[in-house]
Amino acid sequence: MVANQQTGKPQALSEDTQKAVQAFDKLGTDEKLALLYFVYGEMGKSITPAAPTATDPELAPKLLGDFYQESHDRQLAIMREIVNREHTEYSHAYGILKENNQLMVWFAWAQAMGDTVVDLPKEYQLAQAGSDVLNQLKGIDFEAQISVLRTVASNMGYTDIKPIPTQAETGKTPSL
Numbered sequence: 001m002v003a004n005q006q007t008g009k010p011q012a013l014s015e016d017t018q019k020a021v022q023a024f025d026k027l028g029t030d031e032k033l034a035l036l037y038f039v040y041g042e043m044g045k046s047i048t049p050a051a052p053t054a055t056d057p058e059l060a061p062k063l064l065g066d067f068y069q070e071s072h073d074r075q076l077a078i079m080r081e082i083v084n085r086e087h088t089e090y091s092h093a094y095g096i097l098k099e100n101n102q103l104m105v106w107f108a109w110a111q112a113m114g115d116t117v118v119d120l121p122k123e124y125q126l127a128q129a130g131s132d133v134l135n136q137l138k139g140i141d142f143e144a145q146i147s148v149l150r151t152v153a154s155n156m157g158y159t160d161i162k163p164i165p166t167q168a169e170t171g172k173t174p175s176l
Helices: 015-025 029-041 061-069 072-083 089-095 099-112 128-138 142-154
Strands: none
Touching: 015 128, 015 142, 029 072, 029 099, 029 128, 061 089, 061 099, 072 089, 099 142, 128 142
16 A cells, blocks of 8 residues: 555555545645644544554664754755655655655654754644645544555655566566
């Protein structure tokens, strides 16, 4: 249940979860960042957390180590680069991770917001479109929530790794 990073098309998602992904994709960069913060604020309440055992923090030393040493202005710029899939060092470090590890990065950053990670301005209000997406996520079951979040996470970051063409695309049977 992941998205193809090249096309951004979700695979094996229900109509409701596809709508949630599409609604997220329509948000602006900063609204996406704010929504991720609010989603992780809901973890354990109306949003079910993913299993942390499905992740490996050691695979992301730049994102879960070096990132914390950056100024808050630089951290925000890095987050924007990742959301916008820019061709940068941090966006590459994020783009090569599997979806569960990408989600773990956002979760770790959300947990550290206001401390070692730049926080939302105190007066920040999630725009209506962002609130609508958050409410969509709250209204779907755990599996659907995780499918949406994995798809959203996989549509961020930069990678030049190309997917392996399918048999339907090549007309050839894969060989070993």
